[in-house]
Amino acid sequence: MKTREITLISDLEKNDLRRVKRKILRFYHSFGRDLPWRKTDNPYHILVSEFMLQQTQVSRAIEHYEQFIKKLPDFESLVKVRTPLLLKLWSGLGYNSRALRLRAAARVIVKNHGGKFPEDADMLKKLPGIGEYTSAAILAFAFNKPVPVIDINIRRVLLHEFGIDNSVSNEELSFIAQRMIPRGKSALWHNALMDYGAALSAEIKKLYPPLTKQSKFRGSxxxxxxxxxxxxxxxxxxxxxxxxxxxxxxxxxxxxxxxxxxxxxxxxxxxxxxx
DNA sequence: TTCCCGTCCA
DNA sequence: TGGACGGGAA
Structure with a gap:
Protein backbone atom coordinates (compact mmCIF):
# COMPACT_ATOMS: atom_id res chain seq x y z
CA MET A 1 0.00 0.00 0.00
CA LYS A 2 2.71 2.40 1.00
CA THR A 3 4.92 1.57 -1.97
CA ARG A 4 1.95 1.72 -4.23
CA GLU A 5 1.07 5.24 -3.17
CA ILE A 6 4.55 6.42 -3.85
CA THR A 7 4.69 4.73 -7.23
CA LEU A 8 1.36 6.24 -8.11
CA ILE A 9 2.41 9.75 -7.29
CA SER A 10 5.83 9.61 -8.81
CA ASP A 11 4.32 8.36 -12.05
CA LEU A 12 2.43 11.58 -12.35
CA GLU A 13 4.42 14.45 -13.73
CA LYS A 14 3.87 17.80 -12.10
CA ASN A 15 2.80 18.97 -15.53
CA ASP A 16 0.05 16.40 -15.63
CA LEU A 17 -1.32 17.64 -12.34
CA ARG A 18 -1.20 21.26 -13.47
CA ARG A 19 -2.71 20.54 -16.85
CA VAL A 20 -5.62 18.57 -15.45
CA LYS A 21 -6.21 21.10 -12.73
CA ARG A 22 -6.40 23.94 -15.23
CA LYS A 23 -8.70 22.01 -17.49
CA ILE A 24 -11.16 21.28 -14.69
CA LEU A 25 -11.14 24.84 -13.37
CA ARG A 26 -11.75 26.20 -16.86
CA PHE A 27 -14.60 23.80 -17.32
CA TYR A 28 -16.11 24.93 -14.05
CA HIS A 29 -15.77 28.56 -15.00
CA SER A 30 -17.76 27.97 -18.18
CA PHE A 31 -20.15 25.20 -17.26
CA GLY A 32 -20.30 25.03 -13.45
CA ARG A 33 -23.74 24.26 -12.07
CA ASP A 34 -25.54 26.75 -9.89
CA LEU A 35 -26.90 24.46 -7.17
CA PRO A 36 -28.96 25.66 -4.21
CA TRP A 37 -26.60 24.34 -1.53
CA ARG A 38 -23.71 26.13 -3.16
CA LYS A 39 -25.12 29.52 -2.24
CA THR A 40 -24.36 28.87 1.43
CA ASP A 41 -21.70 27.65 3.81
CA ASN A 42 -24.21 27.15 6.61
CA PRO A 43 -23.15 23.78 8.07
CA TYR A 44 -26.76 22.79 8.69
CA HIS A 45 -27.71 23.39 5.07
CA ILE A 46 -24.63 21.56 3.85
CA LEU A 47 -25.38 18.65 6.17
CA VAL A 48 -28.92 18.34 4.82
CA SER A 49 -27.79 18.53 1.21
CA GLU A 50 -25.06 15.94 1.66
CA PHE A 51 -27.43 13.47 3.28
CA MET A 52 -29.80 13.98 0.37
CA LEU A 53 -27.02 13.50 -2.14
CA GLN A 54 -25.97 10.12 -0.78
CA GLN A 55 -26.93 7.64 -3.50
CA THR A 56 -29.20 10.22 -5.07
CA GLN A 57 -28.94 12.30 -8.22
CA VAL A 58 -28.55 16.04 -7.98
CA SER A 59 -31.77 16.68 -9.90
CA ARG A 60 -33.81 14.86 -7.30
CA ALA A 61 -32.06 16.43 -4.33
CA ILE A 62 -32.75 19.91 -5.73
CA GLU A 63 -36.49 19.27 -5.71
CA HIS A 64 -36.48 18.34 -2.02
CA TYR A 65 -33.80 20.59 -0.61
CA GLU A 66 -35.62 23.93 -0.75
CA GLN A 67 -38.78 22.62 0.86
CA PHE A 68 -36.86 20.76 3.54
CA ILE A 69 -34.83 23.83 4.49
CA LYS A 70 -37.94 25.96 4.46
CA LYS A 71 -39.88 23.69 6.82
CA LEU A 72 -36.89 22.73 8.96
CA PRO A 73 -34.60 25.76 8.80
CA ASP A 74 -32.15 24.87 11.57
CA PHE A 75 -30.89 22.18 13.92
CA GLU A 76 -33.53 23.02 16.53
CA SER A 77 -36.42 22.38 14.18
CA LEU A 78 -34.90 19.20 12.81
CA VAL A 79 -34.22 17.83 16.27
CA LYS A 80 -37.84 18.35 17.26
CA VAL A 81 -39.59 17.29 14.06
CA ARG A 82 -41.95 14.31 14.25
CA THR A 83 -41.33 11.34 12.01
CA PRO A 84 -44.39 11.84 9.77
CA LEU A 85 -43.36 15.34 8.70
CA LEU A 86 -39.73 14.28 8.41
CA LEU A 87 -40.62 11.40 6.10
CA LYS A 88 -43.04 13.55 4.16
CA LEU A 89 -40.25 15.99 3.41
CA TRP A 90 -38.01 13.08 2.49
CA SER A 91 -40.52 11.20 0.42
CA GLY A 92 -39.35 10.64 -3.14
CA LEU A 93 -35.69 10.75 -2.25
CA GLY A 94 -35.45 7.08 -1.32
CA TYR A 95 -33.39 5.36 1.36
CA ASN A 96 -35.63 6.69 4.12
CA SER A 97 -33.24 5.57 6.84
CA ARG A 98 -31.15 8.56 5.84
CA ALA A 99 -33.85 10.88 7.13
CA LEU A 100 -33.87 9.19 10.52
CA ARG A 101 -30.09 9.25 10.63
CA LEU A 102 -29.99 12.89 9.68
CA ARG A 103 -32.28 13.74 12.57
CA ALA A 104 -30.28 11.48 14.88
CA ALA A 105 -27.05 13.17 13.83
CA ALA A 106 -28.59 16.58 14.50
CA ARG A 107 -29.62 15.42 17.95
CA VAL A 108 -26.08 14.34 18.78
CA ILE A 109 -24.69 17.65 17.57
CA VAL A 110 -27.14 19.68 19.63
CA LYS A 111 -26.78 17.53 22.72
CA ASN A 112 -23.15 16.45 22.81
CA HIS A 113 -21.50 19.24 20.92
CA GLY A 114 -23.65 21.96 22.39
CA GLY A 115 -24.78 22.94 18.93
CA LYS A 116 -21.18 23.57 17.90
CA PHE A 117 -20.77 21.78 14.61
CA PRO A 118 -17.89 19.26 14.67
CA GLU A 119 -15.10 20.33 12.33
CA ASP A 120 -13.10 17.16 12.47
CA ALA A 121 -13.43 14.10 10.23
CA ASP A 122 -13.16 11.57 13.04
CA MET A 123 -15.89 13.27 15.07
CA LEU A 124 -18.12 13.61 12.03
CA LYS A 125 -17.72 9.95 11.13
CA LYS A 126 -19.00 8.95 14.55
CA LEU A 127 -22.35 10.55 13.73
CA PRO A 128 -25.08 8.33 12.29
CA GLY A 129 -25.23 8.38 8.50
CA ILE A 130 -21.88 10.07 8.04
CA GLY A 131 -19.12 8.01 6.49
CA GLU A 132 -15.91 8.66 4.63
CA TYR A 133 -17.42 10.65 1.79
CA THR A 134 -19.91 12.77 3.72
CA SER A 135 -17.46 13.76 6.42
CA ALA A 136 -15.02 15.02 3.81
CA ALA A 137 -17.75 16.78 1.83
CA ILE A 138 -18.96 18.65 4.90
CA LEU A 139 -15.45 19.76 5.82
CA ALA A 140 -14.79 20.96 2.28
CA PHE A 141 -18.10 22.64 1.53
CA ALA A 142 -19.03 24.08 4.93
CA PHE A 143 -15.55 24.92 6.23
CA ASN A 144 -13.46 25.06 3.07
CA LYS A 145 -10.99 22.61 4.61
CA PRO A 146 -8.38 21.13 2.25
CA VAL A 147 -9.50 17.52 2.63
CA PRO A 148 -9.86 15.23 -0.40
CA VAL A 149 -13.50 14.50 -1.23
CA ILE A 150 -13.94 11.38 -3.33
CA ASP A 151 -17.31 10.26 -4.56
CA ILE A 152 -17.76 7.99 -7.56
CA ASN A 153 -17.67 10.84 -10.07
CA ILE A 154 -14.57 12.47 -8.64
CA ARG A 155 -12.99 9.03 -8.56
CA ARG A 156 -13.76 8.65 -12.25
CA VAL A 157 -12.22 12.00 -13.04
CA LEU A 158 -8.98 11.19 -11.28
CA LEU A 159 -8.70 7.68 -12.68
CA HIS A 160 -9.51 8.78 -16.18
CA GLU A 161 -7.44 11.95 -16.38
CA PHE A 162 -4.37 10.26 -14.98
CA GLY A 163 -4.91 6.86 -16.57
CA ILE A 164 -4.94 5.11 -13.22
CA ASP A 165 -6.11 1.53 -12.91
CA ASN A 166 -9.61 1.00 -11.54
CA SER A 167 -8.25 -1.34 -8.87
CA VAL A 168 -6.78 1.59 -6.95
CA SER A 169 -8.61 2.25 -3.70
CA ASN A 170 -10.05 5.60 -2.71
CA GLU A 171 -7.57 5.70 0.11
CA GLU A 172 -4.69 5.46 -2.32
CA LEU A 173 -6.36 7.96 -4.61
CA SER A 174 -6.71 10.42 -1.77
CA PHE A 175 -2.97 11.12 -1.85
CA ILE A 176 -3.26 12.50 -5.34
CA ALA A 177 -6.57 14.19 -4.66
CA GLN A 178 -5.03 15.94 -1.68
CA ARG A 179 -2.22 17.42 -3.77
CA MET A 180 -4.59 18.89 -6.31
CA ILE A 181 -6.61 21.08 -3.97
CA PRO A 182 -5.80 24.75 -4.68
CA ARG A 183 -4.78 26.58 -1.53
CA GLY A 184 -7.76 28.19 0.18
CA LYS A 185 -10.18 26.96 -2.50
CA SER A 186 -11.25 23.53 -1.37
CA ALA A 187 -14.98 24.15 -1.71
CA LEU A 188 -14.68 25.67 -5.16
CA TRP A 189 -12.30 22.98 -6.34
CA HIS A 190 -14.52 20.13 -5.25
CA ASN A 191 -17.53 21.76 -6.86
CA ALA A 192 -15.48 21.90 -10.04
CA LEU A 193 -14.43 18.27 -9.77
CA MET A 194 -18.01 17.18 -9.24
CA ASP A 195 -19.35 19.14 -12.19
CA TYR A 196 -16.59 17.88 -14.40
CA GLY A 197 -17.25 14.32 -13.27
CA ALA A 198 -20.99 14.63 -13.77
CA ALA A 199 -20.33 15.76 -17.34
CA LEU A 200 -18.15 12.77 -18.25
CA SER A 201 -19.60 10.78 -21.12
CA ALA A 202 -21.55 7.61 -20.46
CA GLU A 203 -18.82 5.66 -22.21
CA ILE A 204 -16.19 6.90 -19.81
CA LYS A 205 -18.43 6.34 -16.82
CA LYS A 206 -18.92 2.78 -17.88
CA LEU A 207 -15.18 2.23 -17.67
CA TYR A 208 -15.38 2.92 -13.94
CA PRO A 209 -18.51 1.25 -12.60
CA PRO A 210 -19.88 1.99 -9.12
CA LEU A 211 -18.11 0.33 -6.22
CA THR A 212 -21.35 -1.18 -4.95
CA LYS A 213 -23.96 -2.99 -7.00
CA GLN A 214 -27.71 -3.00 -6.59
CA SER A 215 -30.13 -5.88 -6.55
CA LYS A 216 -33.40 -5.57 -8.47
CA PHE A 217 -35.92 -3.09 -7.14
CA ARG A 218 -39.12 -4.48 -8.67
CA GLY A 219 -40.69 -6.91 -6.24
CA SER A 220 -37.99 -6.30 -3.67
C1' DT B 1 -34.84 -2.98 -18.02
C1' DT B 2 -30.96 -0.53 -16.79
C1' DC B 3 -28.83 3.54 -14.78
C1' DC B 4 -27.57 6.40 -10.99
C1' DC B 5 -25.64 7.24 -6.22
C1' DG B 6 -22.81 6.16 0.11
C1' DT B 7 -23.53 4.05 4.77
C1' DC B 8 -24.28 0.42 7.90
C1' DC B 9 -24.18 -4.14 9.66
C1' DA B 10 -23.41 -9.10 10.07
C1' DT C 1 -16.49 -8.24 2.39
C1' DG C 2 -20.98 -8.67 0.62
C1' DG C 3 -25.79 -7.66 1.14
C1' DA C 4 -29.52 -4.39 2.50
C1' DC C 5 -31.33 -0.05 1.69
C1' DG C 6 -35.47 3.88 -3.05
C1' DG C 7 -37.33 5.45 -6.62
C1' DG C 8 -37.50 8.48 -10.73
C1' DA C 9 -35.61 8.93 -15.29
C1' DA C 10 -33.41 7.24 -19.52
Whole structure:
Protein backbone atom coordinates (compact mmCIF):
# COMPACT_ATOMS: atom_id res chain seq x y z
CA MET A 1 0.00 0.00 0.00
CA LYS A 2 2.71 2.40 1.00
CA THR A 3 4.92 1.57 -1.97
CA ARG A 4 1.95 1.72 -4.23
CA GLU A 5 1.07 5.24 -3.17
CA ILE A 6 4.55 6.42 -3.85
CA THR A 7 4.69 4.73 -7.23
CA LEU A 8 1.36 6.24 -8.11
CA ILE A 9 2.41 9.75 -7.29
CA SER A 10 5.83 9.61 -8.81
CA ASP A 11 4.32 8.36 -12.05
CA LEU A 12 2.43 11.58 -12.35
CA GLU A 13 4.42 14.45 -13.73
CA LYS A 14 3.87 17.80 -12.10
CA ASN A 15 2.80 18.97 -15.53
CA ASP A 16 0.05 16.40 -15.63
CA LEU A 17 -1.32 17.64 -12.34
CA ARG A 18 -1.20 21.26 -13.47
CA ARG A 19 -2.71 20.54 -16.85
CA VAL A 20 -5.62 18.57 -15.45
CA LYS A 21 -6.21 21.10 -12.73
CA ARG A 22 -6.40 23.94 -15.23
CA LYS A 23 -8.70 22.01 -17.49
CA ILE A 24 -11.16 21.28 -14.69
CA LEU A 25 -11.14 24.84 -13.37
CA ARG A 26 -11.75 26.20 -16.86
CA PHE A 27 -14.60 23.80 -17.32
CA TYR A 28 -16.11 24.93 -14.05
CA HIS A 29 -15.77 28.56 -15.00
CA SER A 30 -17.76 27.97 -18.18
CA PHE A 31 -20.15 25.20 -17.26
CA GLY A 32 -20.30 25.03 -13.45
CA ARG A 33 -23.74 24.26 -12.07
CA ASP A 34 -25.54 26.75 -9.89
CA LEU A 35 -26.90 24.46 -7.17
CA PRO A 36 -28.96 25.66 -4.21
CA TRP A 37 -26.60 24.34 -1.53
CA ARG A 38 -23.71 26.13 -3.16
CA LYS A 39 -25.12 29.52 -2.24
CA THR A 40 -24.36 28.87 1.43
CA ASP A 41 -21.70 27.65 3.81
CA ASN A 42 -24.21 27.15 6.61
CA PRO A 43 -23.15 23.78 8.07
CA TYR A 44 -26.76 22.79 8.69
CA HIS A 45 -27.71 23.39 5.07
CA ILE A 46 -24.63 21.56 3.85
CA LEU A 47 -25.38 18.65 6.17
CA VAL A 48 -28.92 18.34 4.82
CA SER A 49 -27.79 18.53 1.21
CA GLU A 50 -25.06 15.94 1.66
CA PHE A 51 -27.43 13.47 3.28
CA MET A 52 -29.80 13.98 0.37
CA LEU A 53 -27.02 13.50 -2.14
CA GLN A 54 -25.97 10.12 -0.78
CA GLN A 55 -26.93 7.64 -3.50
CA THR A 56 -29.20 10.22 -5.07
CA GLN A 57 -28.94 12.30 -8.22
CA VAL A 58 -28.55 16.04 -7.98
CA SER A 59 -31.77 16.68 -9.90
CA ARG A 60 -33.81 14.86 -7.30
CA ALA A 61 -32.06 16.43 -4.33
CA ILE A 62 -32.75 19.91 -5.73
CA GLU A 63 -36.49 19.27 -5.71
CA HIS A 64 -36.48 18.34 -2.02
CA TYR A 65 -33.80 20.59 -0.61
CA GLU A 66 -35.62 23.93 -0.75
CA GLN A 67 -38.78 22.62 0.86
CA PHE A 68 -36.86 20.76 3.54
CA ILE A 69 -34.83 23.83 4.49
CA LYS A 70 -37.94 25.96 4.46
CA LYS A 71 -39.88 23.69 6.82
CA LEU A 72 -36.89 22.73 8.96
CA PRO A 73 -34.60 25.76 8.80
CA ASP A 74 -32.15 24.87 11.57
CA PHE A 75 -30.89 22.18 13.92
CA GLU A 76 -33.53 23.02 16.53
CA SER A 77 -36.42 22.38 14.18
CA LEU A 78 -34.90 19.20 12.81
CA VAL A 79 -34.22 17.83 16.27
CA LYS A 80 -37.84 18.35 17.26
CA VAL A 81 -39.59 17.29 14.06
CA ARG A 82 -41.95 14.31 14.25
CA THR A 83 -41.33 11.34 12.01
CA PRO A 84 -44.39 11.84 9.77
CA LEU A 85 -43.36 15.34 8.70
CA LEU A 86 -39.73 14.28 8.41
CA LEU A 87 -40.62 11.40 6.10
CA LYS A 88 -43.04 13.55 4.16
CA LEU A 89 -40.25 15.99 3.41
CA TRP A 90 -38.01 13.08 2.49
CA SER A 91 -40.52 11.20 0.42
CA GLY A 92 -39.35 10.64 -3.14
CA LEU A 93 -35.69 10.75 -2.25
CA GLY A 94 -35.45 7.08 -1.32
CA TYR A 95 -33.39 5.36 1.36
CA ASN A 96 -35.63 6.69 4.12
CA SER A 97 -33.24 5.57 6.84
CA ARG A 98 -31.15 8.56 5.84
CA ALA A 99 -33.85 10.88 7.13
CA LEU A 100 -33.87 9.19 10.52
CA ARG A 101 -30.09 9.25 10.63
CA LEU A 102 -29.99 12.89 9.68
CA ARG A 103 -32.28 13.74 12.57
CA ALA A 104 -30.28 11.48 14.88
CA ALA A 105 -27.05 13.17 13.83
CA ALA A 106 -28.59 16.58 14.50
CA ARG A 107 -29.62 15.42 17.95
CA VAL A 108 -26.08 14.34 18.78
CA ILE A 109 -24.69 17.65 17.57
CA VAL A 110 -27.14 19.68 19.63
CA LYS A 111 -26.78 17.53 22.72
CA ASN A 112 -23.15 16.45 22.81
CA HIS A 113 -21.50 19.24 20.92
CA GLY A 114 -23.65 21.96 22.39
CA GLY A 115 -24.78 22.94 18.93
CA LYS A 116 -21.18 23.57 17.90
CA PHE A 117 -20.77 21.78 14.61
CA PRO A 118 -17.89 19.26 14.67
CA GLU A 119 -15.10 20.33 12.33
CA ASP A 120 -13.10 17.16 12.47
CA ALA A 121 -13.43 14.10 10.23
CA ASP A 122 -13.16 11.57 13.04
CA MET A 123 -15.89 13.27 15.07
CA LEU A 124 -18.12 13.61 12.03
CA LYS A 125 -17.72 9.95 11.13
CA LYS A 126 -19.00 8.95 14.55
CA LEU A 127 -22.35 10.55 13.73
CA PRO A 128 -25.08 8.33 12.29
CA GLY A 129 -25.23 8.38 8.50
CA ILE A 130 -21.88 10.07 8.04
CA GLY A 131 -19.12 8.01 6.49
CA GLU A 132 -15.91 8.66 4.63
CA TYR A 133 -17.42 10.65 1.79
CA THR A 134 -19.91 12.77 3.72
CA SER A 135 -17.46 13.76 6.42
CA ALA A 136 -15.02 15.02 3.81
CA ALA A 137 -17.75 16.78 1.83
CA ILE A 138 -18.96 18.65 4.90
CA LEU A 139 -15.45 19.76 5.82
CA ALA A 140 -14.79 20.96 2.28
CA PHE A 141 -18.10 22.64 1.53
CA ALA A 142 -19.03 24.08 4.93
CA PHE A 143 -15.55 24.92 6.23
CA ASN A 144 -13.46 25.06 3.07
CA LYS A 145 -10.99 22.61 4.61
CA PRO A 146 -8.38 21.13 2.25
CA VAL A 147 -9.50 17.52 2.63
CA PRO A 148 -9.86 15.23 -0.40
CA VAL A 149 -13.50 14.50 -1.23
CA ILE A 150 -13.94 11.38 -3.33
CA ASP A 151 -17.31 10.26 -4.56
CA ILE A 152 -17.76 7.99 -7.56
CA ASN A 153 -17.67 10.84 -10.07
CA ILE A 154 -14.57 12.47 -8.64
CA ARG A 155 -12.99 9.03 -8.56
CA ARG A 156 -13.76 8.65 -12.25
CA VAL A 157 -12.22 12.00 -13.04
CA LEU A 158 -8.98 11.19 -11.28
CA LEU A 159 -8.70 7.68 -12.68
CA HIS A 160 -9.51 8.78 -16.18
CA GLU A 161 -7.44 11.95 -16.38
CA PHE A 162 -4.37 10.26 -14.98
CA GLY A 163 -4.91 6.86 -16.57
CA ILE A 164 -4.94 5.11 -13.22
CA ASP A 165 -6.11 1.53 -12.91
CA ASN A 166 -9.61 1.00 -11.54
CA SER A 167 -8.25 -1.34 -8.87
CA VAL A 168 -6.78 1.59 -6.95
CA SER A 169 -8.61 2.25 -3.70
CA ASN A 170 -10.05 5.60 -2.71
CA GLU A 171 -7.57 5.70 0.11
CA GLU A 172 -4.69 5.46 -2.32
CA LEU A 173 -6.36 7.96 -4.61
CA SER A 174 -6.71 10.42 -1.77
CA PHE A 175 -2.97 11.12 -1.85
CA ILE A 176 -3.26 12.50 -5.34
CA ALA A 177 -6.57 14.19 -4.66
CA GLN A 178 -5.03 15.94 -1.68
CA ARG A 179 -2.22 17.42 -3.77
CA MET A 180 -4.59 18.89 -6.31
CA ILE A 181 -6.61 21.08 -3.97
CA PRO A 182 -5.80 24.75 -4.68
CA ARG A 183 -4.78 26.58 -1.53
CA GLY A 184 -7.76 28.19 0.18
CA LYS A 185 -10.18 26.96 -2.50
CA SER A 186 -11.25 23.53 -1.37
CA ALA A 187 -14.98 24.15 -1.71
CA LEU A 188 -14.68 25.67 -5.16
CA TRP A 189 -12.30 22.98 -6.34
CA HIS A 190 -14.52 20.13 -5.25
CA ASN A 191 -17.53 21.76 -6.86
CA ALA A 192 -15.48 21.90 -10.04
CA LEU A 193 -14.43 18.27 -9.77
CA MET A 194 -18.01 17.18 -9.24
CA ASP A 195 -19.35 19.14 -12.19
CA TYR A 196 -16.59 17.88 -14.40
CA GLY A 197 -17.25 14.32 -13.27
CA ALA A 198 -20.99 14.63 -13.77
CA ALA A 199 -20.33 15.76 -17.34
CA LEU A 200 -18.15 12.77 -18.25
CA SER A 201 -19.60 10.78 -21.12
CA ALA A 202 -21.55 7.61 -20.46
CA GLU A 203 -18.82 5.66 -22.21
CA ILE A 204 -16.19 6.90 -19.81
CA LYS A 205 -18.43 6.34 -16.82
CA LYS A 206 -18.92 2.78 -17.88
CA LEU A 207 -15.18 2.23 -17.67
CA TYR A 208 -15.38 2.92 -13.94
CA PRO A 209 -18.51 1.25 -12.60
CA PRO A 210 -19.88 1.99 -9.12
CA LEU A 211 -18.11 0.33 -6.22
CA THR A 212 -21.35 -1.18 -4.95
CA LYS A 213 -23.96 -2.99 -7.00
CA GLN A 214 -27.71 -3.00 -6.59
CA SER A 215 -30.13 -5.88 -6.55
CA LYS A 216 -33.40 -5.57 -8.47
CA PHE A 217 -35.92 -3.09 -7.14
CA ARG A 218 -39.12 -4.48 -8.67
CA GLY A 219 -40.69 -6.91 -6.24
CA SER A 220 -37.99 -6.30 -3.67
CA UNK A 221 -38.31 -5.75 0.04
CA UNK A 222 -37.07 -2.22 -0.56
CA UNK A 223 -40.02 -1.53 -2.79
CA UNK A 224 -42.48 -2.93 -0.24
CA UNK A 225 -40.89 -0.87 2.55
CA UNK A 226 -41.23 2.31 0.57
CA UNK A 227 -44.82 1.45 -0.27
CA UNK A 228 -45.75 0.84 3.37
CA UNK A 229 -44.30 4.17 4.42
CA UNK A 230 -46.16 5.96 1.66
CA UNK A 231 -49.43 4.34 2.75
CA UNK A 232 -48.89 5.47 6.34
CA UNK A 233 -47.97 8.94 5.19
CA UNK A 234 -51.37 9.15 3.54
CA UNK A 235 -53.63 7.22 5.90
CA UNK A 236 -52.09 8.28 9.21
CA UNK A 237 -53.28 5.20 11.12
CA UNK A 238 -54.74 1.79 10.34
CA UNK A 239 -54.71 -1.72 11.73
CA UNK A 240 -51.89 -4.05 10.93
CA UNK A 241 -54.27 -6.38 9.09
CA UNK A 242 -55.57 -3.55 6.95
CA UNK A 243 -52.08 -2.44 6.15
CA UNK A 244 -50.65 -5.83 5.30
CA UNK A 245 -53.66 -6.60 3.10
CA UNK A 246 -52.43 -3.90 0.78
CA UNK A 247 -49.00 -5.52 0.47
CA UNK A 248 -48.32 -8.49 -1.75
CA UNK A 249 -44.74 -9.23 -0.78
CA UNK A 250 -44.42 -12.74 0.71
CA UNK A 251 -42.13 -11.47 3.43
CA UNK A 252 -44.47 -8.67 4.47
CA UNK A 253 -44.58 -9.82 8.09
CA UNK A 254 -40.82 -9.66 8.33
CA UNK A 255 -40.72 -6.33 6.56
CA UNK A 256 -43.28 -4.94 8.97
CA UNK A 257 -41.29 -6.17 11.96
CA UNK A 258 -38.15 -4.64 10.55
CA UNK A 259 -39.74 -1.24 9.99
CA UNK A 260 -40.89 -1.36 13.58
CA UNK A 261 -37.45 -2.34 14.80
CA UNK A 262 -35.94 0.55 12.87
CA UNK A 263 -38.39 2.95 14.51
CA UNK A 264 -40.14 3.95 11.33
CA UNK A 265 -43.50 2.81 12.69
CA UNK A 266 -45.17 2.08 16.00
CA UNK A 267 -48.25 0.13 17.06
CA UNK A 268 -50.59 1.48 19.70
CA UNK A 269 -54.09 0.23 20.53
CA UNK A 270 -53.92 -2.01 17.48
CA UNK A 271 -53.22 0.92 15.19
CA UNK A 272 -50.12 1.27 13.07
CA UNK A 273 -48.72 4.71 12.40
CA UNK A 274 -45.48 6.43 11.60
CA UNK A 275 -43.52 6.81 14.77
C1' DT B 1 -34.84 -2.98 -18.02
C1' DT B 2 -30.96 -0.53 -16.79
C1' DC B 3 -28.83 3.54 -14.78
C1' DC B 4 -27.57 6.40 -10.99
C1' DC B 5 -25.64 7.24 -6.22
C1' DG B 6 -22.81 6.16 0.11
C1' DT B 7 -23.53 4.05 4.77
C1' DC B 8 -24.28 0.42 7.90
C1' DC B 9 -24.18 -4.14 9.66
C1' DA B 10 -23.41 -9.10 10.07
C1' DT C 1 -16.49 -8.24 2.39
C1' DG C 2 -20.98 -8.67 0.62
C1' DG C 3 -25.79 -7.66 1.14
C1' DA C 4 -29.52 -4.39 2.50
C1' DC C 5 -31.33 -0.05 1.69
C1' DG C 6 -35.47 3.88 -3.05
C1' DG C 7 -37.33 5.45 -6.62
C1' DG C 8 -37.50 8.48 -10.73
C1' DA C 9 -35.61 8.93 -15.29
C1' DA C 10 -33.41 7.24 -19.52
Missing amino acids: RREARGYILRILLKKKALSKQELLQMISHREKEKIFAQLKAESFISVKNGLVRLK
